[in-house]
Amino acid sequence: MNINQLLHFLVIVDECRTAAEVITALEKLVRSYGFDYYGVVRQPKPDENPMELVLTGVWPEGWPQLYIAKKYVLIDPTIRYLGQAQAGFRWREALHAFRADPHRKRMERMLADSVRFGLVDGYIFPVHGRTGLLGNMTVGGRPIDLSPTEVTLFDAVAKKAYWRLLEFKFAGEIEPAKPIDTRMTRREMEVLNYLADGLTSNEISKILKISNHTVDWYMNGIQDKLNAKNRQHVVALSFRLGLVT
Numbered sequence: 001m002n003i004n005q006l007l008h009f010l011v012i013v014d015e016c017r018t019a020a021e022v023i024t025a026l027e028k029l030v031r032s033y034g035f036d037y038y039g040v041v042r043q044p045k046p047d048e049n050p051m052e053l054v055l056t057g058v059w060p061e062g063w064p065q066l067y068i069a070k071k072y073v074l075i076d077p078t079i080r081y082l083g084q085a086q087a088g089f090r091w092r093e094a095l096h097a098f099r100a101d102p103h104r105k106r107m108e109r110m111l112a113d114s115v116r117f118g119l120v121d122g123y124i125f126p127v128h129g130r131t132g133l134l135g136n137m138t139v140g141g142r143p144i145d146l147s148p149t150e151v152t153l154f155d156a157v158a159k160k161a162y163w164r165l166l167e168f169k170f171a172g173e174i175e176p177a178k179p180i181d182t183r184m185t186r187r188e189m190e191v192l193n194y195l196a197d198g199l200t201s202n203e204i205s206k207i208l209k210i211s212n213h214t215v216d217w218y219m220n221g222i223q224d225k226l227n228a229k230n231r232q233h234v235v236a237l238s239f240r241l242g243l244v245t
Helices: 003-015 019-032 063-069 077-082 091-097 104-116 148-171 186-196 201-208 212-226 231-241
Strands: 037-042 054-058 121-128 133-141
Touching: 003 019, 003 148, 019 037, 019 054, 019 148, 037 148, 054 148, 077 091, 077 121, 077 133, 091 104, 091 121, 121 148, 133 148, 148 231, 186 201, 186 212, 186 231, 201 212, 212 231
Parallel strands: none
Antiparallel strands: 037 054, 037 133, 121 133
């Protein structure tokens, strides 16, 4: 495989002006490596429909519907293993990690179903915020062996693609002409960093010893400065603008 294609994506993704351009570049990369299917998604919770959290993806016809109907998100070994993974891994590694799990038989049924749909093997790459899992990118289809270097570069691709797509997802919902003000007060930066850590208003208020109302007041100010649609958009823009790392 040619790692130059991975490096090329990492360079051009910042030049993309629309989500469609990011998706086109990503699909070209994925297909060049022989993967038939892929997805970039926000991290699902057990009670959420994972397909509603998809930023982009191509799946076998009928697979998303089966995945939801059988509630595979509850036992999907790759999703469960993401919680402890620090970098990308092969799907089969996740199944092996849960070899003694009480849900092992159901995991094996899910694997059998996925194989029937052409999802024989693949890789998944976690996307973390400052302290928590925010989403992932997965690629799969027929078995393909990636070198350790390629896995590392795909890991970087996943993060770049996720943040750019998340940024574009919300960018279309705000007034595009309004300038962004990145000047923050000390207290705003404190609130912003805790928000990026995944903390709630209540948790932030306890740490800073201020009221929930005051935290929300600071958050509203930050949203106005960044022209953000909501708090998730605030975090996406903050990483993009280098306000948090």
